[in-house]
């Protein structure tokens with residue numbers, strides 16, 4: 613019998629009262645107008661940031677918004693590769709990220725020099741890069757994808773081309789299974805999503821036996837196989853709205869539950885637990901605080917800057933993705 617190392621209460625998100633804006637949140641709202649800034653926030657950001665954002669979404673939605681905006685300043689509350697993507701698609705704008713240290717373990721698992729060496733040894737591969745990678749890795753890739761469009765992107769690649777999928781082996785494995793396309797997988801992973809286990813989900817399932825499970829494709833295969841639906845953070849909203857159940861277990865970073873709670877207030881959401889905790893937060897996403905967000909707007913710093921040749925090279929596979937996803 614497995615030993616229970618940790619006993620924790622499930623983290624339940626139901627419809628709550630909306631608190632009034634804090635002083636820092638009010639300042640952000642005023643500063644956005646003064647500086648003609650748009651605040652784009654990822655679904656994993658803390659609730660106060662999500663509340664003052666102009667748009668909250670997944671990597672794909674954020675990339676489209678960044679490409680389309682007419683604002684002078686893009687304040688990006690997410691992680692570095694997301695803000696970098698915003699700069700690549702909109703170079704004339706000022707792009708600021710509240711904390712430049714907000715990185716990503718998945719992005720770090722594929723250094724550009726290693727990918728360049730692999731490509732040199734295997735020159736005929738068609739490289740599909742998950743958007744969670746650096747500009748230098750994007751520049752070495754043929755097309756970018758997000759978890760929201762990965763299947764559609766892979767289905768667009770000519771059948772006679774062998775695919776190398778970087779950097780997430782879990783997302784790549786999921787897409788390979790769904791599309792039937794054979795792929796080489798880069799051995800990277802997200803340190804947050806691999807913490808969900810069969811044991812942690814079995815435990816929560818016993819506590820909420822009627823609740824369906826929705827999981828992010830960055831989870832490991834055995835966890836994905838336990839889920840009723842596997843999808844990007846944005847598609848989780850549609851799943852929650854469309855499913856008849858009134859309680860849903862959400863297996864991704866816990867910030868997602870704020871968005872779900874706001875968009876689907878009539879339902880209850882249970883945070884997918886790990887073996888040691890009722891929640892699962894990305895330490896990089898959580899580096900952005902409301903105070904750092906306000907200060908970034910005041911000083912228009914720290915900025916994302918890129919050498920122009922790198923920006924142009926990284927922009928090509930992003931543009932290909934945006935074009936293919938619109939089809």
Ligand code: 13P
Pocket residue numbers: 655669670671672744758759760802828830843844845846
């Ligand atoms: P989404 O594109 O589904 O929002 O995922 C981004 C991410 O970083 C997942 O860990």
Ligand code: SF4
Pocket residue numbers: 691715716717718719744802803804805865894895896897
């Ligand atoms: Fe990267 Fe994982 Fe954090 Fe997403 S949750 S930003 S993939 S480390």
